[in-house]
Amino acid sequence: MAKQIHDTPMLDQLESGPWPSFVTGLKRLAKDNDMMVDLLGQLEHSYETRKGFWKGGTVGVFGYGGGIIPRFSEVASKFPDSAEFHTLRIQPPAGMHYSTAVLRQMCDVWEKHGSGLVAFHGQSGDIMFQGIRTDKVQAAFDEFNEMGFDLGGAGPAVRTSMSCIGHARCEQSCYDTARAHRDIVNTFMDDMHRPALPYKFKFKFSGCPNDCMNSVQRADMAVIGTWCDDMQVDQAEVKAFVASRGRQYVLDNVTTRCPTKCIRLKDDDTLDVDNRNCVRCMHCINVMTKALKPGKDRGVTVLIGGKRTLKIGDLFGTVVVPFMKLESQEDMDRLREIAQNTIDFFAENALEHERTGEMIDRIGLVNFLEGIGLEVDPRMIDYPRVSSYVRMDGWDEEAAKWNERKAG
Amino acid sequence: MAEMRPPIESGVPDPFQYMHPMLRRNYGQWKWHDRPRPGVLHHVAESGEEVWSVRAGTQRQMDLYTVRKLCDIGDEYAEGFVHFTIRSNIEFMVTDKSKVDPLIAKLQAEGFPVGGTGNSVTMIAHTQGWLHCDIPGTDASGVVKSLMDELHAEFIREEMPNRVHITTSCCQINCGGQGDIAINIQHTKPPKINHDLVGNVCERPTVVARCPVAAIRPAVVNGKPSLEVDEKKCICCGACYPPCPPMQINDPEHSKLSIWVGGKNSNARGKPQFHKLVAAGIPNNPPRWTEAAAIVKKILHVYKKDAKDWERMADWVERIGWPRFFELTELPFTKFHIDNWRGARNTLNASTHIRF
Numbered sequence: 001m002a003k004q005i006h007d008t009p010m011l012d013q014l015e016s017g018p019w020p021s022f023v024t025g026l027k028r029l030a031k032d033n034d035m036m037v038d039l040l041g042q043l044e045h046s047y048e049t050r051k052g053f054w055k056g057g058t059v060g061v062f063g064y065g066g067g068i069i070p071r072f073s074e075v076a077s078k079f080p081d082s083a084e085f086h087t088l089r090i091q092p093p094a095g096m097h098y099s100t101a102v103l104r105q106m107c108d109v110w111e112k113h114g115s116g117l118v119a120f121h122g123q124s125g126d127i128m129f130q131g132i133r134t135d136k137v138q139a140a141f142d143e144f145n146e147m148g149f150d151l152g153g154a155g156p157a158v159r160t161s162m163s164c165i166g167h168a169r170c171e172q173s174c175y176d177t178a179r180a181h182r183d184i185v186n187t188f189m190d191d192m193h194r195p196a197l198p199y200k201f202k203f204k205f206s207g208c209p210n211d212c213m214n215s216v217q218r219a220d221m222a223v224i225g226t227w228c229d230d231m232q233v234d235q236a237e238v239k240a241f242v243a244s245r246g247r248q249y250v251l252d253n254v255t256t257r258c259p260t261k262c263i264r265l266k267d268d269d270t271l272d273v274d275n276r277n278c279v280r281c282m283h284c285i286n287v288m289t290k291a292l293k294p295g296k297d298r299g300v301t302v303l304i305g306g307k308r309t310l311k312i313g314d315l316f317g318t319v320v321v322p323f324m325k326l327e328s329q330e331d332m333d334r335l336r337e338i339a340q341n342t343i344d345f346f347a348e349n350a351l352e353h354e355r356t357g358e359m360i361d362r363i364g365l366v367n368f369l370e371g372i373g374l375e376v377d378p379r380m381i382d383y384p385r386v387s388s389y390v391r392m393d394g395w396d397e398e399a400a401k402w403n404e405r406k407a408g
Numbered sequence: 409m410a411e412m413r414p415p416i417e418s419g420v421p422d423p424f425q426y427m428h429p430m431l432r433r434n435y436g437q438w439k440w441h442d443r444p445r446p447g448v449l450h451h452v453a454e455s456g457e458e459v460w461s462v463r464a465g466t467q468r469q470m471d472l473y474t475v476r477k478l479c480d481i482g483d484e485y486a487e488g489f490v491h492f493t494i495r496s497n498i499e500f501m502v503t504d505k506s507k508v509d510p511l512i513a514k515l516q517a518e519g520f521p522v523g524g525t526g527n528s529v530t531m532i533a534h535t536q537g538w539l540h541c542d543i544p545g546t547d548a549s550g551v552v553k554s555l556m557d558e559l560h561a562e563f564i565r566e567e568m569p570n571r572v573h574i575t576t577s578c579c580q581i582n583c584g585g586q587g588d589i590a591i592n593i594q595h596t597k598p599p600k601i602n603h604d605l606v607g608n609v610c611e612r613p614t615v616v617a618r619c620p621v622a623a624i625r626p627a628v629v630n631g632k633p634s635l636e637v638d639e640k641k642c643i644c645c646g647a648c649y650p651p652c653p654p655m656q657i658n659d660p661e662h663s664k665l666s667i668w669v670g671g672k673n674s675n676a677r678g679k680p681q682f683h684k685l686v687a688a689g690i691p692n693n694p695p696r697w698t699e700a701a702a703i704v705k706k707i708l709h710v711y712k713k714d715a716k717d718w719e720r721m722a723d724w725v726e727r728i729g730w731p732r733f734f735e736l737t738e739l740p741f742t743k744f745h746i747d748n749w750r751g752a753r754n755t756l757n758a759s760t761h762i763r764f
């Protein structure tokens with residue numbers, strides 16, 4: 001039995017309604033947990049005053065420089081039992097699969113050491129165990145760590161990553177996202193656990209251009225599946241689809257929505273795809289899930305520099321590898337090498353608190369590509385330069401390089 | 409400290425040990441899928457094996473009793489395995505079709521809405537807010553809860569023109585990300601500086617460097633080293649607040665909500681797009697943020713009515729044009745909608761393409 005709970009008239013209003021209520025959950029925890037009693041009190045106080053009352057600080061575990069988000073209350077005199085309410089960021093299994101057994105084990109550890117409040121998952125992908133006192137952090141981490149879980153990233157470090165469900169349950173998946181996620185991110189554990197980069201660095205892995213992981217915008221390095229041969233079309237299924245939905249539906253919702261107008265419905269109710277002009281947008285495949293599929297020669301596109309607002313405004317990643325296979329160990333090693341080169345270049349050249357996208361914006365894509373050893377490619381741009389204000393006296397050498405690459 | 413235990417730097421856990429056996433068996437071998445009803449995905453493998461995934465909304469910030477309850481459901485109906493989506497929905501994989509309906513009934517009875525698939529309004533991307541961030545201008549869990557209460561009917565159906573991904577952010581760092589609709593804090597006054605604390609608490613050059621518009625300069629105030637802000641230049645972004653908490657940006661009255669429309673990350677049809685400002689100056693009103701919810705519902709209502717099948721919010725606005733968007737949603741168009749940040753010129757109409 002915990003201490004008397006505070007009156008929370010504002011939070012109480014969030015207990016009604018059809019969506020599951022976090023307030024009801026907090027109150028359930030507060031029945032036998034004093035920390036949650038005061039946490040509810042502080043949260044109600046925030047609702048009343050429209051102010052936040054947490055400040056940061058320094059809390060960690062032995063051997064690591066990051067991964068715990070310290071939270072100290074500024075109103076601890078009123079709410080002493082939630083004076084310390086730190087978060088453990090724990091990396092999820094690739095693809096966010098869980099057995100109920102492991103979830104129960106996590107609950108038991110968290111019941112023993114922490115508040116009992118957990119988020120599946122934070123926007124960066126961590127399991128966020130929210131609410132633990134400084135003196136219990138090490139013990140909780142030790143137990144999670146013994147279970148096979150590791151802390152995620154915080155501060156100027158490689159951050160926790162996410163991969164889509166991909167091969168595990170999606171026919172659109174063009175590479176093994178879980179394997180890439182583990183192979184790549186696990187290479188950078190030192191950069192995750194001992195923050196020493198100019199700023200955060202995020203990887204994300206999406207199996208196809210639907211980009212369920214939002215990697216184009218949320219990752220410094222986005223690895224997105226794609227294919228380079230012809231899309232697979234099962235014409236019998238196309239006919240069945242036309243028969244059930246009607247020609248007009250296919251015209252309105254499949255062919256006219258193709259961004260490059262490269263897919264046509266023929267008189268015999270089959271589809272004709274001009275694959276050279278298909279930009280692998282996924283739309284037609286999303287609509288006709290049984291009839292259409294990505295091609296068989298699959299790989300990835302790599303984009304660098306996605307981020308949110310601070311400081312120059314939102315950026316999407318930019319293509320730096322238009323296509324590469326990601327099947328053999330050598331393919332994976334090559335991707336790891338590109339990632340390593342990128343992080344090394346970032347570590348050396350970014351200003352403090354500058355993301356990769358901002359760095360590329362400042363120095364230009366070409367300098368970045370030269371820095372990490374990648375060749376220019378017209379698939380990296382929307383259109384060529386429009387300004388003539390540039391010095392071009394190296395033209396012949398550059399043209400020769402292109403011709404050489406084309407020949408080789 | 410000889411007794412300290414060195415960490416095992418195991419990194420990302422191997423998912424196969426936690427993966428439903430049916431998914432493990434058919435890894436990389438899926439053939440096609442369809443959606444028999446909202447909230448259920450049906451996948452068929454090359455081997456002919458089939459799996460039904462039932463998706464339910466959660467509150468994301470879960471107490472361990474809720475997690476255990478979900479585990480009980482998983483044990484009873486889904487062979488002891490679950491999967492979480494990026495939007496904190498939980499999925500139960502069912503290999504016996506006859507268990508799908510009982511599972512749905514059970515989830516609904518326990519208060520977990522089944523839906524969030526296909527062309528629905530799925531769970532809102534959720535940040536930390538007053539519950540546990542150190543810089544928030546508003547709450548996150550409460551905003552999401554109150555909006556999802558309002559949008560519940562669209563979560564459990566698939567009746568929108570295309571999927572709708574909503575995001576929220578409780579400061580202008582915008583952890584929530586791009587969305588078809590984004591509801592974000594927008595401060596409207598410069599930081600209030602506690603000059604007594606700046607010298608001791610803040611690394612001044614770092615703070616000066618953090619400002620996107622170079623509005624901060626070192627100063628001596630009341631004989632103490634501090635920082636001052638050129639309030640004419642300041643865009644009230646709050647970027648100085650995390651590295652320097654004495655520069656308080658959050659204001660119960662003047663930290664407002666803004667609403668942005670048309671962002672997407674997927675490549676389907678058009679390229680990924682950023683969301684665009686449509687409304688601001690919305691009061692930050694706990695516990696239910698009714699003013700913001702009303703605008704979101706209005707936008708969704710108009711979109712649902714006017715957009716064609718498969719038009720994502722961005723596609724729809726591109727077809728009908730922004731003037732018509734403001735007309736249909738009855739939102740005021742102001743000088744603040746005209747961008748003046750980097751690249752702003754590319755956002756202006758340099759043509760005579762105008763709809764009348």
Ligand code: HEM
Nearest residue numbers: 121122123124202218308310534535536542581582583650
């Ligand atoms: C004191 C400072 C900060 C704290 C405590 C903090 C904490 C967090 C947390 C906990 C998340 C996950 C949010 C959730 O899902 O609940 C997150 C995500 C994020 N944060 Fe921060 N953050 C801070 C500063 C920043 C800054 C300065 C930036 C930007 C420049 C930033 C950008 C982001 C972005 C973009 C995400 C979403 C990431 C993704 O989806 O990969 N944060 N942050």
Ligand code: SF4
Nearest residue numbers: 164170173207208212
């Ligand atoms: S990103 Fe593509 S492959 Fe991955 S889950 Fe989404 S649709 Fe499937």
Ligand code: SF4
Nearest residue numbers: 258278279281282284
């Ligand atoms: S994937 Fe996109 S670009 Fe390619 S044919 Fe289909 S709709 Fe057109």
Ligand code: SF4
Nearest residue numbers: 536541544578579583
């Ligand atoms: S949006 Fe801002 S206030 Fe909200 S969780 Fe992210 S960093 Fe914290």
Ligand code: SF4
Nearest residue numbers: 619642643645646648
């Ligand atoms: S609020 Fe933003 S613009 Fe204003 S001083 Fe701080 S960092 Fe600069």
